[in-house]
Amino acid sequence: xxxxxxxxxxxxxxxxxxxxxxxxGKSKDDSxxxxxxxxxxxxxxxxxxxxxxxxxxxxVLLCFCGLFIVLLAFLFPELGLKLSSAIIPVALGIxxxxxxxxxxxxxxxxxxxxxxxxxxxxxxxxxxLVAGVCAVISVFRAKIAYKAAGGKKSK
Numbered sequence: 001x002x003x004x005x006x007x008x009x010x011x012x013x014x015x016x017x018x019x020x021x022x023x024x025g026k027s028k029d030d031s032x033x034x035x036x037x038x039x040x041x042x043x044x045x046x047x048x049x050x051x052x053x054x055x056x057x058x059x060v061l062l063c064f065c066g067l068f069i070v071l072l073a074f075l076f077p078e079l080g081l082k083l084s085s086a087i088i089p090v091a092l093g094i095x096x097x098x099x100x101x102x103x104x105x106x107x108x109x110x111x112x113x114x115x116x117x118x119x120x121x122x123x124x125x126x127x128x129l130v131a132g133v134c135a136v137i138s139v140f141r142a143k144i145a146y147k148a149a150g151g152k153k154s155k
Contacts, residue, residue: 011041042146043100051142055100058135062093062108065127072124081124089128096135102143105135 003010005022014024037045043052066089073081088111095104109132115125 011037011045037151039143039146039151040100042149042151043142048142048145048149051138051145052100054138055135055142056097058105058131058138059093059097061131061134062089062096062128065124065131066090066093068127069124085124089131093131096139100139100142102136102139105132105139108132108135 002008003017003020003022004024006017006020008017008019010017010019010024016023042048043055066086069081069086069089070083072079073083073086089108092104092108092111096108108128112125112128112132115122115128119125
Protein backbone atom coordinates (compact mmCIF):
# COMPACT_ATOMS: atom_id res chain seq x y z
CA UNK A 1 0.00 0.00 0.00
CA UNK A 2 1.26 3.50 -0.79
CA UNK A 3 0.51 6.79 0.91
CA UNK A 4 -1.80 8.98 -1.22
CA UNK A 5 0.26 12.09 -0.31
CA UNK A 6 3.97 11.22 -0.15
CA UNK A 7 3.72 7.97 -2.20
CA UNK A 8 5.92 6.07 0.32
CA UNK A 9 5.23 2.39 1.03
CA UNK A 10 3.21 1.94 4.22
CA UNK A 11 1.71 -1.14 5.93
CA UNK A 12 -1.60 -2.29 4.43
CA UNK A 13 -4.59 -1.14 6.41
CA UNK A 14 -2.85 1.93 7.86
CA UNK A 15 -5.26 4.66 8.90
CA UNK A 16 -2.61 7.32 8.39
CA UNK A 17 0.85 7.48 6.89
CA UNK A 18 3.55 7.03 9.55
CA UNK A 19 5.89 9.26 7.53
CA UNK A 20 3.79 12.31 6.59
CA UNK A 21 0.64 11.76 8.69
CA UNK A 22 -1.76 11.92 5.74
CA UNK A 23 -5.12 10.15 6.04
CA UNK A 24 -5.22 7.01 3.88
CA GLY A 25 -9.00 6.76 3.75
CA LYS A 26 -9.07 3.53 5.78
CA SER A 27 -11.21 3.33 8.89
CA LYS A 28 -9.79 2.33 12.29
CA ASP A 29 -11.73 -0.96 12.05
CA ASP A 30 -9.83 -1.89 8.89
CA SER A 31 -6.42 -1.16 10.43
CA UNK A 32 -5.94 -4.54 12.16
CA UNK A 33 -6.05 -6.41 8.88
CA UNK A 34 -2.92 -8.37 8.05
CA UNK A 35 -4.01 -8.81 4.45
CA UNK A 36 -0.93 -8.46 2.27
CA UNK A 37 1.49 -8.16 5.21
CA UNK A 38 4.14 -10.63 6.21
CA UNK A 39 4.47 -11.61 9.87
CA UNK A 40 7.16 -9.03 10.72
CA UNK A 41 5.15 -6.20 9.14
CA UNK A 42 2.11 -7.37 11.10
CA UNK A 43 4.06 -7.12 14.35
CA UNK A 44 4.83 -3.47 13.55
CA UNK A 45 1.12 -2.58 13.59
CA UNK A 46 0.04 -0.86 16.79
CA UNK A 47 -2.64 -3.51 17.41
CA UNK A 48 0.00 -6.26 17.56
CA UNK A 49 2.48 -4.34 19.72
CA UNK A 50 1.69 -6.50 22.77
CA UNK A 51 2.63 -9.63 20.80
CA UNK A 52 5.92 -8.09 19.76
CA UNK A 53 6.64 -7.05 23.35
CA UNK A 54 5.90 -10.52 24.73
CA UNK A 55 8.28 -12.08 22.19
CA UNK A 56 10.93 -9.53 23.17
CA UNK A 57 10.34 -10.28 26.87
CA UNK A 58 10.83 -13.99 26.23
CA UNK A 59 14.04 -13.24 24.38
CA VAL A 60 15.30 -11.10 27.26
CA LEU A 61 14.43 -13.90 29.68
CA LEU A 62 16.49 -16.37 27.64
CA CYS A 63 19.46 -13.98 27.61
CA PHE A 64 19.02 -13.46 31.36
CA CYS A 65 19.29 -17.23 31.83
CA GLY A 66 22.64 -17.19 30.04
CA LEU A 67 23.87 -14.34 32.21
CA PHE A 68 22.60 -16.15 35.30
CA ILE A 69 24.70 -19.18 34.36
CA VAL A 70 27.76 -16.91 34.06
CA LEU A 71 27.02 -15.43 37.48
CA LEU A 72 26.62 -18.88 39.06
CA ALA A 73 29.84 -20.07 37.44
CA PHE A 74 31.78 -17.18 38.99
CA LEU A 75 30.12 -17.19 42.41
CA PHE A 76 29.98 -20.95 42.91
CA PRO A 77 32.87 -22.62 41.05
CA GLU A 78 32.16 -25.85 42.94
CA LEU A 79 29.00 -26.29 40.83
CA GLY A 80 31.20 -27.04 37.84
CA LEU A 81 29.28 -24.81 35.44
CA LYS A 82 31.10 -23.93 32.26
CA LEU A 83 30.93 -20.45 30.85
CA SER A 84 30.41 -21.97 27.43
CA SER A 85 27.02 -23.28 28.61
CA ALA A 86 25.85 -19.66 28.84
CA ILE A 87 26.29 -19.16 25.10
CA ILE A 88 23.36 -21.37 24.08
CA PRO A 89 20.58 -19.53 26.00
CA VAL A 90 21.92 -16.15 24.84
CA ALA A 91 22.10 -17.39 21.23
CA LEU A 92 18.54 -18.74 21.51
CA GLY A 93 17.35 -15.39 22.86
CA ILE A 94 19.01 -13.52 20.00
CA UNK A 95 17.60 -15.98 17.46
CA UNK A 96 14.11 -15.50 18.92
CA UNK A 97 14.21 -11.71 18.81
CA UNK A 98 15.62 -11.64 15.28
CA UNK A 99 13.48 -14.35 13.65
CA UNK A 100 10.32 -14.24 15.81
CA UNK A 101 9.78 -17.80 14.58
CA UNK A 102 8.01 -20.75 16.14
CA UNK A 103 11.10 -22.84 15.42
CA UNK A 104 13.33 -20.71 17.65
CA UNK A 105 10.78 -20.81 20.47
CA UNK A 106 10.38 -24.59 20.26
CA UNK A 107 14.16 -25.12 20.13
CA UNK A 108 14.50 -23.03 23.32
CA UNK A 109 11.88 -25.20 25.02
CA UNK A 110 13.47 -28.45 23.83
CA UNK A 111 16.89 -27.28 25.03
CA UNK A 112 15.41 -26.52 28.47
CA UNK A 113 13.83 -29.98 28.63
CA UNK A 114 17.16 -31.51 27.61
CA UNK A 115 18.95 -29.66 30.43
CA UNK A 116 16.32 -30.80 32.91
CA UNK A 117 16.71 -34.41 31.81
CA UNK A 118 20.45 -34.19 32.50
CA UNK A 119 20.19 -32.34 35.83
CA UNK A 120 16.63 -32.21 37.23
CA UNK A 121 17.76 -30.19 40.26
CA UNK A 122 19.60 -27.54 38.24
CA UNK A 123 18.16 -24.06 38.66
CA UNK A 124 19.32 -22.99 35.20
CA UNK A 125 17.25 -25.75 33.57
CA UNK A 126 14.13 -24.61 35.39
CA UNK A 127 14.71 -20.98 34.45
CA UNK A 128 15.23 -21.98 30.84
CA LEU A 129 12.05 -24.04 30.97
CA VAL A 130 10.08 -20.96 32.06
CA ALA A 131 11.76 -18.89 29.34
CA GLY A 132 11.08 -21.57 26.72
CA VAL A 133 7.41 -21.90 27.67
CA CYS A 134 7.02 -18.11 27.58
CA ALA A 135 8.69 -18.00 24.17
CA VAL A 136 6.45 -20.72 22.73
CA ILE A 137 3.28 -19.13 24.12
CA SER A 138 4.14 -15.62 22.91
CA VAL A 139 5.18 -16.64 19.39
CA PHE A 140 2.23 -18.98 18.89
CA ARG A 141 -0.24 -16.34 20.16
CA ALA A 142 1.24 -13.80 17.75
CA LYS A 143 0.98 -16.26 14.84
CA ILE A 144 -2.65 -17.04 15.75
CA ALA A 145 -3.48 -13.31 15.86
CA TYR A 146 -1.71 -12.85 12.51
CA LYS A 147 -3.75 -15.60 10.87
CA ALA A 148 -6.98 -14.32 12.47
CA ALA A 149 -6.29 -10.88 10.99
CA GLY A 150 -6.03 -12.41 7.52
CA GLY A 151 -2.29 -13.04 7.34
CA LYS A 152 -0.66 -15.30 4.79
CA LYS A 153 -0.43 -19.01 5.40
CA SER A 154 2.95 -20.26 6.66
CA LYS A 155 5.05 -22.22 4.20
